[in-house]
Amino acid sequence: MTGPRRLDLRATAATLVGLAALGAVPLVVRRDDVLNLGVVFFLAIALAQSWNVIAGLAGQVNLGHAAFFGLGALVTRSLWIAGAPVLLAMAAGAAVATVAGVALGLVAFRLRGAYFAIGTLALSEILRVSVGNVLAEISTLPAAAIAGYRLGPRYYGALALALGSVLVVAGLIRSRLGLGMEAVREDEAAAEASGVGAFGVKLRAVVVSTCLAGLTGGLFAYYHISYYPQHPFSPIWTFDAVLVTFIGGVGTVHGPVLGAAFYVLFKEYLAVQWVDAHLLIFGALFVLIVLLLPGGLVEAGQRIARRLAGVLVSRPAPGVR
């Protein structure tokens, strides 16, 4: 899917510092719309990074990613409304998503490449339809919870999750496990032949990925006042994660953050210009990126830098023959 990559330390550090700096925003700006945009941005980062682990690093294109986001949201929401502390509820949500992820991995990692992708898409549809059948009613917070609703904890919770997801991906890329994932992504048979246990590597990738996705779903459930329980299971969430990762750069640490910034801001702009047109434009944009710029913004930046460097270096000095 992508060429070998090494951790770009400067870009990673800049990303982390930039994100952490956003922690000051609620102290300076008191506008709810800005903070809401922040939460959406952080959730997009975390969800994209969670997909980046399984697909970008380990090369397993999981098109059923919404299932784990949805499970995290479902479990967190149910426990939280039932009275559990929200952090505990989120941990439980992440745990359920992870268990589901392992179960999926045990079965579906028999499938290679595209078959894995459509298999996971089918499984997430099964869950979506079933959840819609069982829980058809809209889920709304109890009146007391709405009265006590404050944006601050949501903002910082989502920020922490986004930071955590970036750190996880950066840590993975530096680790032995990350190298194993890269080997499996590039050529599974060759990886096996060189002593990498492909199945184990993929299973650990799915654990990290689905745990993160479950946590993100939990935050979604904590953040939104009312939504249909079926909604977080929709393939739209998978598409969000895939799109953000592709815009930024698959398999990189800072790509999904760039992609999320671009996606969230552009989507906000589009929503002002044409209501409901964002899927149309992003769908087309995604297709173009897959075909023409498979490395996303990160690759575009590298190409431009190389071009510039090429211009500077290769131009012969005047008078020299």
Added chain:
Amino acid sequence: MRILQQLVLGLLLGGLYGLAAAGLSLIFGVLKVLNVAHGELIMLGGYAAFWLSAIVGLDPFVALAGVIPLTAVLGLVLYGGLFGFVVRFDEETRIKNSLLVGFGLSLTLHALAVKLWTADERSIPTGYAGQTIGVGGLVLPLGRLASLAVALALIGLTHLFLARARWGQAIRATAEDWEAALLQGIDVRRAYLLAFALGTALAGAAGCLVAVGYSISPAIGLEWTFKALIVVVLAGLGSLFGTFVGGLVLGVAEAASALTFGGPYREVVGLLIFFCVLIARPQGLFGRP
């Protein structure tokens, strides 16, 4: 009797599954490209038929004669603009990239359809909509019965084209081994283009029939993509009639499961079958014996 009635209705719907899957199977088999926007092409075919009959006043079965060339042209455009780029890769990258391209395309077409025609469900009203034929206590809706016949006829025609026509044989040779076909002097790119347009036209025809006997909305795409995928997995590649029978089997299986578990779960059962078959045949959909 009630059970038999439901199973027969499932069979009638299954014919459309077969037609839907035939297009996907053809494209998949020849180009090794998995177009997950196939359901959206069916949806577009349905809308083309709907507007042809609403504006021009054509009977939907006559409108079919307009829908097929329209969607074939759409296929040419999609191949020229998108999938033609994908087929340049080696086989594994090709499937993966076509999947991603199709995924983006399906969301785009869905959003476009909602924008143009709203999210409402529609179906084509016909004079014979309520008419039925009674056969030994069974009630057969006339429109759906005719749809099944048309679906079978279209499959037959496509089969004849692939078996007899010069370009049909070129398409089959390309599906078998494109490098050998190239060495025999076959224009492989053109065979790809033709097969893609043909597959898209079959999707459009299926959409037209769906709009007659059932209903269409912008959201039906993913569901129909899955129906087609399930049938392709069940029936394997290579035989159009096999695909048609696979569609009938799925239709009956869904009806049986709806009777057993209740209507809302009919989709789930199909998807479960799909997943189990995938797991049982991990070498892939076109693992030829």
